Amino acid sequence: xxxxxxxxxxxxxxxxxxxxxxxxxxxxxxxxxxxxxxxxxxxxxxxxxxxxxxxxxxxxxxxxxxxxxxxxxxxxxxxxxxxxxxxxxxxxxxxxxxxxxxxxxxxxxxxxxxxxxxxxxxxxxxxxxxxxxxxxxxxxxxxxxxxxxxxxxxxxxxxxxxxxxxxxxxxxxxxxxxxxxxxxxxxxxxxxxxxxxxxxxxxxxxxxxxxxxxxxxxxxxxxxxxxxxxxxxxxxxxxxxxxxxxxxxxxxxxxxxxxxxxxxxxxxxxxxxxxxxxxxxxxxxxxxxxxxxxxxxxxxxxxxxxxxxxxxxxxxxxxxxxx
Amino acid sequence: xxxxxxxxxxxxxxxxxxxxxxxxxxxxxxxxxxxxxxxxxxxxxxxxxxxxxxxxxxxxxxxxxxxxxxxxxxxxxxxxxxxxxxxxxxxxxxxxxxxxxxxxxxxxxxxxxxxxxxxxxxxxxxxxxxxxxxxxxxxxxxxxxxxxxxxxxxxxxxxxxxxxxxxxxxxxxxxxxxxxxxxxxxxxxxxxxxxxxxxxxxxxxxxxxxxxxxxxxxxxxxxxxxxxxxxxxxxxxxxxxxxxxxxxxxxxxxxxxxxxxxxxxxxxxxxxxxxxxxxxxxxxxxxxxxxxxxxxxxxxxxxxxxxxxxxxxxxxxxxxxxx
Numbered sequence: 001x002x003x004x005x006x007x008x009x010x011x012x013x014x015x016x017x018x019x020x021x022x023x024x025x026x027x028x029x030x031x032x033x034x035x036x037x038x039x040x041x042x043x044x045x046x047x048x049x050x051x052x053x054x055x056x057x058x059x060x061x062x063x064x065x066x067x068x069x070x071x072x073x074x075x076x077x078x079x080x081x082x083x084x085x086x087x088x089x090x091x092x093x094x095x096x097x098x099x100x101x102x103x104x105x106x107x108x109x110x111x112x113x114x115x116x117x118x119x120x121x122x123x124x125x126x127x128x129x130x131x132x133x134x135x136x137x138x139x140x141x142x143x144x145x146x147x148x149x150x151x152x153x154x155x156x157x158x159x160x161x162x163x164x165x166x167x168x169x170x171x172x173x174x175x176x177x178x179x180x181x182x183x184x185x186x187x188x189x190x191x192x193x194x195x196x197x198x199x200x201x202x203x204x205x206x207x208x209x210x211x212x213x214x215x216x217x218x219x220x221x222x223x224x225x226x227x228x229x230x231x232x233x234x235x236x237x238x239x240x241x242x243x244x245x246x247x248x249x250x251x252x253x254x255x256x257x258x259x260x261x262x263x264x265x266x267x268x269x270x271x272x273x274x275x276x277x278x279x280x281x282x283x284x285x286x287x288x289x290x291x292x293x294x295x296x297x298x299x300x301x302x303x304x305x306x307x308x309x310x311x312x313x314x315x316x317x318x319x320x321x322x323x
Numbered sequence: 324x325x326x327x328x329x330x331x332x333x334x335x336x337x338x339x340x341x342x343x344x345x346x347x348x349x350x351x352x353x354x355x356x357x358x359x360x361x362x363x364x365x366x367x368x369x370x371x372x373x374x375x376x377x378x379x380x381x382x383x384x385x386x387x388x389x390x391x392x393x394x395x396x397x398x399x400x401x402x403x404x405x406x407x408x409x410x411x412x413x414x415x416x417x418x419x420x421x422x423x424x425x426x427x428x429x430x431x432x433x434x435x436x437x438x439x440x441x442x443x444x445x446x447x448x449x450x451x452x453x454x455x456x457x458x459x460x461x462x463x464x465x466x467x468x469x470x471x472x473x474x475x476x477x478x479x480x481x482x483x484x485x486x487x488x489x490x491x492x493x494x495x496x497x498x499x500x501x502x503x504x505x506x507x508x509x510x511x512x513x514x515x516x517x518x519x520x521x522x523x524x525x526x527x528x529x530x531x532x533x534x535x536x537x538x539x540x541x542x543x544x545x546x547x548x549x550x551x552x553x554x555x556x557x558x559x560x561x562x563x564x565x566x567x568x569x570x571x572x573x574x575x576x577x578x579x580x581x582x583x584x585x586x587x588x589x590x591x592x593x594x595x596x597x598x599x600x601x602x603x604x605x606x607x608x609x610x611x612x613x614x615x616x617x618x619x620x621x622x623x624x625x626x627x628x629x630x631x632x633x634x635x636x637x638x639x640x641x642x643x644x645x646x
């Protein structure tokens with residue numbers, strides 16, 4: 001079977017089966033990072049790759065590409081409540097890549113790392129045909145504070161940081177105008193929620209957390225499978241980015257598509273114990289980052305969307321590689 | 324300036340300059356891994372990428388490719404005396420890659436990780452045109468035992484683990500016969516010196532260490548620049564792999580080329596305080612791994628090769644990307 005026929009998620013399931021055969025400790029493998037035991041802490045370890053082929057718009061500046069690959073790696077640390085300790089990058093570069101572009105790329109990574117309180121501590125450069133960059137972030141979190149994907153219970157409220165639909169709007173904006181600078185910026189200069197993740201993890205009110213890299217719906221379905229619970233989302237409560245509303249109107253694209261079924265927003269999706277929501281708003285108040293309840297966790301394993309008073313199935317689709 | 328014109332080492336120097344501008348703690352960046360401060364330990368972090376374009380012979384089995392990328396990452400942990408804690412991989416895979424090949428690839432990584440006392444704890448899969456894999460290894464070492472590249476002093480003896488020239492012989496073997504299974508095996512199924520690195524670091528007799536990924540001569544020159552010292556190598560003492568002697572004879576290739584100027588052997592190159600060599604042989608005795616003195620460190624920063632009674636310059640060349 002070719003990967004193009006089976007898709008990314010099935011391929012990953014196959015990989016899990018192989019690794020599970022030799023190891024008992026695979027629980028962490030469903031999280032954004034691996035969590036390695038170290039005394040009272042976990043050491044968090046994650047890797048994320050981007051490539052010219054699938055991730056980088058033609059109009060992207062190297063600085064933005066550098067920022068992006070650092071940000072998506074940090075986002076995984078954020079999802080578990082971690083403090084980043086360092087980043088390394090493997091840079092796969094074409095032979096005809098320019099020194100100035102390389103330095104701008106590294107500067108973008110560097111500024112992103114510094115912005116979120118960490119630094120680039122090492123790396124590797126190799127020759128490839130198409131620009132391909134793999135980042136790896138290491139972080140730490142006290143064991144008592146770590147947030148896993150698993151842990152949601154019926155009655156918990158479901159919440160997100162920031163606003164959704166910005167990346168989807170940017171993607172469609174670029175389809176319309178490949179030189180759209182704002183769209184490139186919204187797609188690549190994403191903000192990893194490091195500060196928010198650390199604050200959320202300290203409230204002890206969060207029962208589960210992940211970052212929404214593949215879209216809200218896809219993330220909800222992954223959480224549902226892992227937790228064995230249902231998730232009810234109220235569309236009217238989903239915080240929609242202004243860019244998404246504009247693009248929806250201008251290009252006549254369903255807002256639901258942009259906000260639920262499109263990857264790239266990198267906000268945190270988390271569940272909070274019923275009655276403890278005030279802890280969240282109090283703790284995040286000073287950050288200025290919006291945080292919004294979008295639904296609640298159900299006993300029955302069935303994911304639904306309430307929109308315009310109608311209850312319907314929340315479809316399991318979103319961005320997937322190889323398809 | 325294009326990377327193809329400047330070469331890998333100059334590109335890396337440019338990157339260092341950018342990162343140095345914002346950080347004081349760049350000393351570690353000259354080592355095989357980053358060393359992050361954690362109480363009485365350092366956390367070691369490293370990344371290494373391989374790609375179809377430059378690293379993988381056509382006759383390579385996916386299992387061997389998997390082993391190789393795990394091994395080269397572990398080799399960096401070994402060079403600093405570290406105990407590996409976990410590996411993550413970013414797999415850049417073509418859409419038409421086969422599921423069975425993917426699983427064999429992961430199995431190769433997995434077996435290598437297990438062989439050296441660690442495991443694969445996470446990863447990422449992405450779609451690319453040409454197979455490109457970045458690994459990232461995390462490890463730990465007590466601060467009192469860590470081995471850096473810097474630390475050699477005049478009078479120290481220079482030593483290597485294992486034998487040299489096997490990878491060079493394999494490369495030339497494949498030029499002759501691209502289906503040569505032994506050559507593919509010798510090139511890809513390299514042995515990271517994890518056990519030996521940990522033992523060496525505990526002797527407290529080692530003053531500096533690195534792995535020889537780009538060839539002995541290239542490694543010596545890198546150490547010389549960093550330590551500000553000279554290195555004298557006696558060719559007659561360099562332990563030569565049997566495959567190198569055979570290939571040298573059969574294909575009429577200078578043995579010096581294979582043993583000194585060719586990358587891919589991944590042995591440890593280290594310096595030992597004068598008079599403390601017995602500590603090394605005693606400590607490594609049980610492993611069965613050969614360890615050989617090949618020269619000594621000089622006060623004057625000048626790298627020389629003694630061969631057939633003649634003293635000549637040790638040339639600064641070896642494998643380099645983009646060139």
